[in-house]
Amino acid sequence: GQQVMQIPQYQHVQEGEDFTTYCNSSTTLSNIQWYKQRPGGHPVFLIQLVKSGEVKKQKRLTFQFGEAKKNSSLHITATQTTDVGTYFCARTPREGGSEKLVFGKGTKLTVNP
């Protein structure tokens, strides 16, 4: 299936700075999911976006789904050292139910204390 493209591949910030990662697709997405993987850990589900133009917030994290459902972003306000890890977006071929995930290559975030 079509892979999703993530940029940047790496991001290094000072603690307190903001961070944004972008996920882009050439085709319309039925939904987009975001995962976080700490160093040495496994992917942990953060959120799923389904609706065009959807915006969801989790504390300092803001997730957006584009109006055309071809892109998404994750923004972290005032990063902390606990935000370190790799952030992946993932798509499913179809909407709903049990489906395989197609992951992007991820954005690796490092935070300088």
Add this chain to the structure above:
Amino acid sequence: GAGVSQTPSNKVTEKGKYVELRCDPISGHTALYWYRQSLGQGPEFLIYFQGTGAADDSGLPNDRFFAVRPEGSVSTLKIQRTERGDSAVYLCASSFPGAGGSTDTQYFGPGTRLTVL
């Protein structure tokens, strides 16, 4: 158990050998997925089960890879005649059908790191 468990956590084998990797999903989760993750890459789908049957095995790279889930719970990923290129972290995930039209949330296990020498 509280989460998805995978055994062993690490497996070192020699080229040409056979290996089995085990996944124990969250109790009651009907769907089970296998992915593999190479260094610096996102997880890559291999196969997923709905109950005992393989609903989608399109990600298995070749016929050296096989997976079973005979009783609809524990699954085993089997790799024959291992090659150095098979070295990766093999991740298992499970999910339970959710309400409405949203895609099920997948819960990942800690993975098995396979090294083929």
